Structure formats: C-alpha cells, structure tokens
Amino acid sequence: WPHLAVMDMTAAAMDQAQVLYARASSSQPPVYKVIGITLAIASGLFIGVSFVIKKVGLLKANVKYNEEAGEGYGYLKNLWWWLGMTLMIVGETCNFVAYCFVDAILVTPMGALSVVVTTILSAIFLKERLSFVGKIGCFNCIIGATIIALNAPEQASVSDIQGMQHYVIAPGFLTYAGVIIVGCLFVALWAGPRYGKKSMFVYISVCSLIGGLSVVATQGLGASILAQIRGESQFKHWFLYVLLVFVICSLLTEIIYLNKALNIFNAALVTPTYYVMFTSSTIVTSAVLFQGFSGSAMSIVTMVMGFLTICSGVVLLQLSKSAKDVPDAAVFKGDLDQIREVSQQEASEIDPKADAIRGTAAIIRRISVSRQKMEQEEAKRFFKEKQE
Numbered sequence: 001w002p003h004l005a006v007m008d009m010t011a012a013a014m015d016q017a018q019v020l021y022a023r024a025s026s027s028q029p030p031v032y033k034v035i036g037i038t039l040a041i042a043s044g045l046f047i048g049v050s051f052v053i054k055k056v057g058l059l060k061a062n063v064k065y066n067e068e069a070g071e072g073y074g075y076l077k078n079l080w081w082w083l084g085m086t087l088m089i090v091g092e093t094c095n096f097v098a099y100c101f102v103d104a105i106l107v108t109p110m111g112a113l114s115v116v117v118t119t120i121l122s123a124i125f126l127k128e129r130l131s132f133v134g135k136i137g138c139f140n141c142i143i144g145a146t147i148i149a150l151n152a153p154e155q156a157s158v159s160d161i162q163g164m165q166h167y168v169i170a171p172g173f174l175t176y177a178g179v180i181i182v183g184c185l186f187v188a189l190w191a192g193p194r195y196g197k198k199s200m201f202v203y204i205s206v207c208s209l210i211g212g213l214s215v216v217a218t219q220g221l222g223a224s225i226l227a228q229i230r231g232e233s234q235f236k237h238w239f240l241y242v243l244l245v246f247v248i249c250s251l252l253t254e255i256i257y258l259n260k261a262l263n264i265f266n267a268a269l270v271t272p273t274y275y276v277m278f279t280s281s282t283i284v285t286s287a288v289l290f291q292g293f294s295g296s297a298m299s300i301v302t303m304v305m306g307f308l309t310i311c312s313g314v315v316l317l318q319l320s321k322s323a324k325d326v327p328d329a330a331v332f333k334g335d336l337d338q339i340r341e342v343s344q345q346e347a348s349e350i351d352p353k354a355d356a357i358r359g360t361a362a363i364i365r366r367i368s369v370s371r372q373k374m375e376q377e378e379a380k381r382f383f384k385e386k387q388e
Contacts, residue, residue: 036102046091048117057081134320140313147306212281
C-alpha cells in the first residue's frame with residue numbers, strides 16, 4: 001500500500017509538471033500582447049471605416065444609376081464601394097492575425113469597436129444623427145475596451161500546434177466541447193424548427209456557443225502559422241488540418257444561424273444579445289481550454305466589469321440607431337412603451353449589425369442572397385423618398 005500511495009503521488013506530480021511545462025513553454029514575449037491588441041483595435045477601425053465608405057459608395061451609385069438602383073448592382077461599378085470592401089478584408093485579416101499574438105479573451109471583446117467607429121464617422125461624414133444616448137454608448141464601449149486591454153488576467157496561451165493539441169485532448173475540454181456540440185445539434189435539429197421563429201435565443205445560442213469553440217481553434221491556427229514563420233515545422237502535424245476543417249465548418253454554421261436570427265428578428269435586439277452571448281462563450285471556452293486564468297481576483301473582476309461596460313454600450317448604440325424619432329429622455333426614463341417602439345424600428349441594412357462583431361461573417365453575409373434582396377428594397381425606398 002505505501003508503494004501505491006507513492007506511485008499515485010508521483011503520477012500526480014508528473015501531471016502537474018506537464019501542465020506547468022506547457023504553460024511555461026507556451027508563454028509569449030510581452031511585446032506580443034502589444035502587437036495583438038494593436039491589431040485587434042486596427043481591425044475594429046478598418047471594419048468600422050469600411051462600412052462608412054461602402055455606404056458612401058452605395059449612395060453615390062444610387063444617385064448615378066437611378067434606373068438600376070432597384071436591381072442593386074450599380075455599386076459594383078463604384079470605386080468607393082470597392083475601397084470599403086478592401087478595408088473590410090484588411091480589417092478581418094488584422095482580426096485573424098491578432099489571434100497569433102494574444103489570447104482570445106482580449107481580441108473578441110474588441111469587435112464592438114467597429115460599431116463605435118461606424119457610428120461616429122457616420123455622424124461626421126454622412127451627417128447622420130448621433131443622439132446623446134448613442135454618444136453614451138460609444139463612450140461605454142471605448143472605456144470597456146480600454147479596461148479589458150489594460151487589466152485582462154494572464155492566460156496560458158499556445159505557441160505552436162503541439163501545445164494546442166495538448167490542451168484540446170485534455171479530458172475536461174473534450175467533455176466540454178462534446179456537451180456544446182451535442183447541445184447545439186439538439187437546438188438546431190429539434191428546438192430550431194419549433195421555436196426558432198418565436199425566440200431569438202434559439203438561433204443566437206447555436207452561433208454563439210459554436211463561435212466560442214471556433215475562436216479558440218482559430219487561435220491555435222494563428223499560433224501554428226506564427227511558429228512556422230519562426231522556423232518551426234508545423235504543416236506536417238495532422239492536428240493542424242483537424243483545426244482547419246473545424247474552423248471552416250464552425251464558421252459556416254455560425255453564419256447560417258446568425259443570418260437566420262437577423263432575418264427573423266430586429267437587429268437592434270439581435271446585435272447586443274449576440275455580442276453578450278458570443279463573447280461570454282469565448283471567455284468560458286478559453287478558461288476551460290487553458291484551465292483557468294492566472295491573475296488576481298481584482299484583475300478578473302475588473303475584466304468582467306469592462307466586459308459589462310461594453311455590453312451596455314452596445315445596447316445603447318443599437319437603441320440610438322433605431323431611435324430616430326424617439327426623444328433621448330424617453331429612453332433614459334425607461335419608458336417601456338417608447339423603448340419597445342425603438343426596438344421595433346429596424347436599422348439600415350447598410351449599417352453594421354451582429355455580423356460585424358464576428359470576423360469574416362460580415363464579408364460572407366454581404367454577398368448572401370437575402371442580404372442583397374434587402375439592400376435592393378432599401379434602394380427602392382431611398383429613391384421613393386428622394387422623388388417625394
């Protein structure tokens with residue numbers, strides 16, 4: 001019996017040593033955090049600017065191609081629209097590269113900055129109304145992002161595909177991922193057809209939970225690419241291609257169910273709900289994968305408060321974009337009838353919605369058939385208003 005106890009203690013010590021070694025070997029230079037946060041912020045700036053420039057291109061094309069506006073193809077001949085599309089691709093590239101340098105819990109919350117940038121620039125260059133509620137929302141998003149960037153707790157990260165494989169095949173994460181996938185299949189196949197049109201949480205839960213897994217897988221891909229650049233052989237490892245296939249499949253799943261939610265329910269409600277659920281899922285998935293955060297209780301609480309601050313900002317921004325004719329005082333007073341009226345007003349199809357928060361989703365949704373039909377209808381309404 002004493003020998004068995006010693007063997008158990010030795011095995012436990014070896015397991016703990018492997019975890020500590022994995023954490024130590026996966027530690028990144030401090031400059032990587034600066035690079036990653038800079039890329040995440042740049043991604044929000046590029047994507048936010050791209051929405052404004054594309055909107056300028058659409059409006060110019062609508063005016064120039066009066067007869068073709070209803071068909072929705074005039075913007076393809078406009079250089080402003082293509083410049084905006086190019087900036088969006090650059091922004092999405094920055095978002096992906098950011099995962100190579102910094103943890104997902106820092107990159108994902110920064111997705112709200114694109115909505116802030118679009119709102120501010122639209123007020124400046126397109127002379128769109130930015131209410132006091134919208135200004136408060138922008139301020140909250142910026143403050144929350146700053147808090148997270150400065151106070152996010154340290155987390156074990158990966159520096160190559162071997163390190164990612166070590167964390168993924170851990171029993172705890174495999175169990176967590178299995179529960180998430182089975183739960184999403186149940187919701188998609190059983191709950192979706194029955195309750196998908198009654199509650200937006202049905203489809204949003206699928207794309208949010210799958211999105212959390214997709215983000216950490218993307219982080220592993222980014223780390224392996226960075227390791228390959230450093231001279232470490234990565235492309236010979238089979239697990240890299242498993243991650244690649246999973247990222248592609250999960251991203252397509254996210255876009256399908258996010259489109260379902262946006263096509264059925266109001267974007268003013270879908271966008272903040274999706275942001276909260278998707279970011280929360282990413283934080284929880286990262287914590288499970290990397291076996292928690294290494295930081296003081298104060299830093300963890302501060303990060304949570306920063307996240308909640310961004311959430312409040314996103315909600316206020318979405319309300320302000322729909323509240324074109326509702327006084328700010330009505331929203332601040334909590335007048336439920338007025339707020340319900342605001343939430344029922346759909347924002348412009350050209351403006352960023354929940355797809356702008358998730359990297360690559362905005363590009364794919366932009367070329368979707370349903371999105372093109374909505375923009376065609378909006379172009380027709382635009383010209384009717386101009387003629388009247």
